[in-house]
Amino acid sequence: MQKKAKVSDLVRHFKMEVIQGNEGLKRSITVADMYRPGLEMAGYFNYHPKERVQILGRTELEFFQTLSDEERRDRMEHLCNDDATPCVVVTRSLDVPEELLDAAAPRNLPIIRSNMPTTQLIGQMTDYLESMMAPSTTIHGVLVDIYGIGLLITGSSGIGKSETALELVKRGHRLVADDAVEIRQTAENVLIGNPPELIEHLLEIRGVGIINVMTLFGAGAVRRDTKINMVAKLETWQQDKQYDRLGLDEETTRIIETDIPLVTIPVRPGRNLAVIIEVAAMNHRLKRMGYNAALQFTNKLTETLNDPEDLD
Template sequence: MNKVSVKELVDECDLVVFSGGIDLESRFIVTSDISRPGLEMTGYFDYYPSERIQLLGMTEISFAHRMKKNERERIMDKMCGQNTPCFLVSRFLPIPVELEEAGKRHHIPILRSKLPTTRLSSRITDFLQTKLSERRSVHGVLMDIYGLGVLITGDSGVGKSETALDLIKRGHRLIADDRVEIYRQDEQTLVGEAPEILSHLLEIRGVGIIDVMNLFGAGSVRQNTNISLIVNLENWSAAKQYDRLGSGEQAYEMFDVSLPKINIPVKVGRNMAIIIEAAAMNFRAKTMGYDATQKFEDNLNRLIQKNSVK
């Protein structure tokens, strides 16, 4: 099971440690869901999600300051579950003494942020979803082509990396070569990035490993991108019929997200970088409502009708 330490959360989200700093690396977050313990402040703990970050905003802190001291002590102590990763207070609001004491007794860190509650919740949720999402490693090359994330797949030796190098020279950006780490950002979006050990690196047979950022500059690489299109390269076969009208688009499923996939045959004399570049532009045109295949079919139908009248 994926997990994130509270220390990582503090470092990545620019949080301030109010108390419990020595426990940051021993407390772990296992879910991207965040709890706003409003009902718990009133004493209702039947469905208390103690494994979540407990985020206290203006409403919770204001209510806590109106409670009687003994009631506040009881509630704050009960909110400290065995698997509660941390308490987080927004807007640098004043932290009740009883919460501070309960956190120390149960070794639960208390964190603060200057951000408003809604923005803080959104920022932390995005970070945790990225870190905790299920990941899958795919063999291929991921490129940013005209702002579209294009995953280039195909058998080993078909020319994926060489094509990627040509695309980089044409001004497009590399995200990952050889292995692409993919995770689901939301119900409709897959994000791809390079494993840390392969970041910015490209392998060219006969040359070896090259550092793309060092050779072509910082503008030639990206850390990650949303995947919009899959282009599968395959060796040309005379016995196979290939799509010529653009109606052979397939679907590729991963993490219950469907991505469009096209197959492009490879043979000597075909400039794969230009073809993939054109495929990306054509895909973007389709998403904007222009379909060249449909236009051809409309033109053909008009021609048939015109000839039939004669």
């Protein structure tokens, strides 16, 4: 699922001034890229990306003032003549040309103004739109931050995900989301998880009810979002199933368009799931630093078996 952005979102988030075109603030923004119509001010519209937010800064407007009256009207008519254009943004609180207002009025094209420098505004608006329009999904599970590792705990309902998260919080780790995790892919192989606003900081414990983790354990016990680095799947212990005992098999699970490392943890009485998951996160961190205990053990075992003197 990909979220849509509207011009009104930009106005609200960046506290910009609407000069004209309030009726058009519901226009959709389909791409996160901004565009400065420099060549267009010179009259070249052959490859004009009309679907982008158009940014007019000091350079464009000062050049615009060097044109004749007829050229100025012509340039703005071409700039505003397509309904695919979301809006035109004037930066640095510069004066808005009358020709732009006249061309935009019949089309209800929003003309908005910001006091920010052009380059800074473009960077911040691009980041905001990329985050807002990123592909997203919602997964049933619990997301926690363990020593900087974002770990998503999944499994069937009632298997103990929330109770495990509570124990992890008591051990000093941080809760991000319980029950429902909103995940968006902000870049290639980068997944960011956060809770729905309605249940932020809340944890459901069967037999106790809903608790507020931040109220009980403090602000340091929660995070608003985190990058997802691995998934721990809890499943009921199956006697006839072979589980990985060395850690050499590296499974992955696909979320949106990203493959995430997966560990499957069997659940049975007497197993401390919080400690196991904590160790799994630390082991994943060590692997990222280049140390793999299972691989090192296997290499030493192979060397021992191949050396006759060690077998005596």
